[in-house]
Amino acid sequence: MQDVAYPRPIVTVDIVLLTLHEGVLSVALLPRPTDPCSGVSALIGGYVHTDEDHTADEAVRRILKEKGGVEHIFVEQLQTFASAERDPRGWSVSIAYFALVPEGKLESSRSTLELRPADSPGALPFDHATIIATALERVRGKGAYSTIPARLLPDVFTMSELKDIYQTVMGQRLDQSAFRRKVSDLDLLEKVEGEKRQTADARRPTTLYRLKEPMSVFDRRL
């Protein structure tokens, strides 16, 4: 590490905030307030504030709270996109993250956020379309081997809802019986007392569950 002569690149974080909207895995976008592509919908993101953010993760949590109105949600680093061409302002580094939020938690900020299907978000500035595609790939790839998809559900949910979320995220049908078997073998859930029926069209009451661990990875697939 010699030469400190090189100009420092711009450093931002960008967040692919995913939620389930009308049964479709969707990404939350925000109109850009400033400068390049002002007013155009783009990923939630911003500069790292070197005075207040100790880490990039903290910058992400701050930005999610300030600009997205959400906190205490699942966040994971995705990949870093760094090149001379991705931003008209010059050499830039985007430390990209993805985050999952149950739709309910977005209610307060629904007026400012724009939800688009994550599969086909339409045209986006910079390389944001690529970042979203990468996030989807990660979520789908890791989904079957982790409790990540469950982070799109509220804290308490039914077994069917859990199965449905996995089906939606993975984009494939799952067998109910096998799903139950695997979930209980893996010992991921704990029952919530005071069981009651949830979905309007269920006749028989359903057991409600909650995740035991905030997040777990396994090597069997669900």
Next chain:
Amino acid sequence: MQDVAYPRPIVTVDIVLLTLHEGVLSVALLPRPTDPCSGVSALIGGYVHTDEDHTADEAVRRILKEKGGVEHIFVEQLQTFASAERDPRGWSVSIAYFALVPEGKLESSRSTLELRPADSPGALPFDHATIIATALERVRGKGAYSTIPARLLPDVFTMSELKDIYQTVMGQRLDQSAFRRKVSDLDLLEKVEGEKRQTADARRPTTLYRLKEPMSVFDRRL
């Protein structure tokens, strides 16, 4: 993205260059030429040269060639480490990569590089120990589901050597029969004509193979 007032962080890339040395998965280190921790062994890395490197990947390839004397090897982005504390120079971003190289390709630069067991690299400056641990985790986690470990072998190798590499990387014994079956099911290899025996102590001559694709990922484990 408002406020451009915030000072820009330092941006570097750091590379966990792994190879097999005396049967042990090892990491290649380089004495730091300058400033903080000058002379101390650390990961191969450097500043992004915003004038000549178009992307972070290019910076990595340049640095591997300049400082490690290797090129045309497997490289993959690992994770980005970014915080106010990881470097005494201030808020810094390290875009970390890992790379795999067959030991033979290191010969020319063996005099400058220091090889240490990747599992226990000893004390290292900054957060480099954490970066190495993260790289190992990735290589081991992804190893069983990809041809990544094969990148530690020369282009041409025997089935036994391939199995041995997987065993070493994964740190567990594999069944010869099952390994052969899976590798041939997955259709990863092509035979190399002019087969000959390689390892000194083999009686019967062995078929030599080469990877069909530069890199592939599957969802069965080897």
Next chain:
DNA sequence: TCAATAGTGTCTTTCAGACACTATGGT
């Protein structure tokens, strides 16, 4: 009692792991 989901049981196929076996050719 019927509709609709909750939840269980079982069969078949596939794969992993273990291990015994045969094949080869340099020494």
Next chain:
DNA sequence: ACCATAGTGTCTGAAAGACACTATTGA
């Protein structure tokens, strides 16, 4: 002929996927 490695065949158990079956209760 020996023997260490190359390479094959087979058995067992676990898990995946498919699907039929029973259970429950509001309407």
